[in-house]
Amino acid sequence: MNCAGTSSGSTPAPGSSAILVSDPNAAVRRLADPVRPPSVGSWCDGSFGVPASPAAVRTRELLYGTHAPERGADEGPTPVGWERVRSRLTSVAMEAAEHLPTGATIEVTPALTRQVRHHPESPLGDGEPFSWKPAFVRRSLGLAVVEACVAGRFRSPADAVGPVLAHALATWEQSGTPAFHWEPWCAGLPRGARVTVMAEAITWATALWSSFEWGGFPAPPRFGWSYDRWTCPAARSIRLKARTEFRVPSTAGASTTAMVAVSGGVPPPDWRAELAFVAVVAGLGSRSRPLPLRVMGLWPEAASHRTLEIDEPALRDAALLVERTLDAVVQTYRPDVPSGEAPELTIARRTS
């Protein structure tokens, strides 16, 4: 079945090549076009009737995998496989916890695994105190912008960012509870700085918005607002934390899901382990949500994506990554450091 709506006249879908045209009159006509309902939001099944733009290719890959053989629901890790990784992580966490001073906690995040890889001598980083900046807002604001576009409320991120930001600030002012955390900071910004926040969010959101054929998903994506977390029940000082930008139901069945995680820079050497880590945290963090069958990593700056099928070797890779990370962090505790003087180990930055 074709994705109805993606060829709608005035609103080229992301990934379409018809954004800039060489006919100046067409440009004027387009400029004069009234606002029309966006083409996204008309969900259809997994076949595609549009040329294979990068966005279409990526969408298909997220739904069906790299080589497109549709996997059955039973081809992901078995429940036994998930239990095995849970058990292994529990023992790894317990061992690490034994070496921690009283009261210290470790939060293993993708950022910490990268820090350990790049600077094994100082896995805790520079300890720079947190302060808000536009780069820390762009992801959550950008994600809200993309969600609004996918829902059909706006034609593109540049249209959406102003209303979405205004709505967030108004909601916070009414309720007193910041949904994104940055509202109080953002509300106090002068115009030039607030525009920088908006511009950062547009650029971030546009990269995600133009990376997929949103009408090609069989159901609306579920956007990830909060982190997935797993706390080792036997050693509560060790936590795993990760996040994904959105998930869609897997074509293999309702009990599994395909997830997308966006990162900066270029794909790291151990992107497989990093994506597997994201899947493991999502899988262990909730017993009620569908288990991840596939994770796509998106590195917009490099215009790259990588897709990882989650199977038992992937789960093992993730466990190994956690183990190495905890080892490196625990090494920072010298025997002569008395308990009670433990440095703050939680380096996950509050980038919302």
Place this chain on the structure above:
Amino acid sequence: MGGTGGLVATRSALSATSPPVPAEPEPRGSLLATPPGVDCRCGSAADRAGGGGGRSTHLVRIAPVGSELVGCAWRPLGGVDLLDRLRATGRRRLRVDPELAVRLRSSIERGFERTDTANPRPGTEEGSTGSPLVVTKDRLTRVLACEAHDVASEFGERRPTVAMACGVLVDALFRQLVTVGAINDPMADGMDALACDDQQRPLLRWIESLPSAVRRELEVEVVRQAEALVARWPKLDARWLPRTQETMRCALSGGSLLLTARVDLAIGSPAGKEASIAIVEVKAGKRRAEHRADLHFYALVETLRRGAPPFVVATYYTRTGELDVDPMTEELLVGAARRTRAAVGALVGLAQGASPRRTPNGLCGACAALPECDPGFAYLESRGNGLEVAGLDGLLER
């Protein structure tokens, strides 16, 4: 094809192929007045006949800033005309050819790996770990101008200048204009934007510490350029996905080499068949030859990372309203790849401990290494004074 010869061809092509365009909207404000030294009258009888009433409406020639223009009409483009100049380049847009990207990539990688065998540098992409050799447009230009200059520039922060401050503020205001379509108080908005950028805080403090007369001078220029931007730049349709300060990266040679760029404005959605993205760089200072090479580097990085080139790259000069447009061609991309390969070879040599070659050029007068540089001194003496004015100007304009 990184030289200036292509510019002439491009201008010719523009003049020859640009379709007649309707009369420009009446300029708003005094800032759209003809730049000094520019004769506003129509250049030829044919132009006058076509334009009606002696006003040139269908031929806009791009002339070097500050040059004597006789009988040549020049006015900055604005509104839809400016947009059309970007969109209708007069050349057929490149088809997306994955083979081209592969050839460009392997050309640079071969050059890199040939020079880097003695000291393999681990990187960030698959198969390697550690710090890659990072190549930016500035580094590329510096090392090709003079290796000793590149080494001298690598350490320490650049000393702020009024021109640099103006450039950074105008960049921020351009971003604001694209994002919200308006600039209310240019100096205040620009300073607010700088204040929330960690990297610009030193510059912000420097501006705040300026004597009031100098700061006033800076403000006047920033306001002048901002008003011209508002008057000339059309609102970009949100459906064209305009985005500002987009970072582009491409890892080569297994991640050992990282090309990186940040473009002021990108428009268009990535396409599968035909080049569809326009890249625009905004400059608050004078036109310089390196600007074209910078844009070609951007186009190269875009081609390598997406497999699809931009269809056009352009530099917009906010001081004058000039728009230099380069329709992207395979030859330009190949030229950019060769230039990048040459620069990478030089950078690898320096990283491996080679003695930096000294190649005197227009930047010598403002180079930090000048006190220890005999060839630089000799060059400047041969030029008849201690500073090469154009070079210093150029440096200050950055």
